[in-house]
Amino acid sequence: MGFVVTEVQEQVAGWGEKWPAPAKLNLMLRITGRRPDGYHLLQTVFQIIDLCDWITFHPVEDGLVFLHDPIPGVPEQDDLTIRAANLLKQYTGCLLGVCIEVEKNLPMGGGLGGGSSDAATTLVVLNKLWGLKLPLEKLMELGLLLGADVPVFVYGYTAWGEGIGEELKPITIPEQWVVVIKPDCHVNTKQIFLAEQLTRDSKPITMRDFIAGDWRNDCLPVVSNLYKAVGEALDALSQYADARLTGTGACVFAQFNSEESAREAFSALSPNWSVYLARGLNRSPLYEKLEQGSV
């Protein structure tokens, strides 16, 4: 295998460092139509949160792209980090390689966008490490080929999203504490978008409507009907604050005004649920690290 890392290579800034791939929450999600190719047009608020996977890029001495440890159940060539690295090579003709090590903390099939964020961090960081100099817009365009949730993570701001999630406007909203429950089920995004009963004709709303509390997620009725655990998690979290579904689930979340009240709910729910305590962020920690200037 090509995993021959010299100490000198690891010392070059950025290689061998841990790069964050943060999760997102959809603070609201309305489906307003459908494109001829079947993809749904939506309105959403993507809020980046400080729960992260961590990705390390190791230099290799040939042009191979491979994982340090494949994720159980995900074939290596389907892993979104590998697909992102190969897409960059294909688009630019770059002959360099990389060994990608992912510390996976974000649940899969949770609606937190973990795989998409892993892909985005790979695009953004390898663009630097391989010296490709692609502009942000091109990276977002390449990201969209990998999934509708990838562009927002490349963009790096909490954002109002339209189109299929790729038309983004940065927004600044309170960086509230959040408690997230991951019910014991994996929701298949495609299955939800294919459901006959899914609402597909919601009237578009404005940012003002959202701020006034229009937080509906059009996927919720279909998801809670198919996955009983999601409804149970919503009931459990609703004892502490208004609980919502992120994306197509399975995760549900609630926002809190203080760390203390969030911790209280987190502690009370922990014995019975898989729970995360997190904080909303207006800027992605990936860019906070990049802007510190190590690469």
Ligand SMILES: C[C@](O)(CO)[C@H](O)COP(=O)(O)OP(=O)(O)OC[C@H]1O[C@@H](n2ccc(N)nc2=O)[C@H](O)[C@@H]1O
């Ligand atoms: C539900 C959200 O997470 C909200 O942020 C996203 O819209 C889903 O983004 P994603 O997981 O990156 O989705 P993709 O991997 O692009 O698509 C998975 C499947 O969901 C469906 N899909 C996805 C996004 C979208 N706007 N319309 C769709 O109909 C497509 O059938 C696709 O086959």
Ligand SMILES: Nc1ncnc2c1ncn2[C@@H]1O[C@H](COP(=O)(O)OP(=O)(O)OP(=O)(O)O)[C@@H](O)[C@H]1O
């Ligand atoms: N690096 C990766 N991390 C997680 N999942 C991956 C990765 N690469 C490929 N996948 C595949 O993508 C699927 C969706 O994973 P992901 O963690 O993005 O779910 P999600 O949070 O529900 O996504 P979304 O909110 O974008 O619908 C997984 O079930 C897995 O098969």
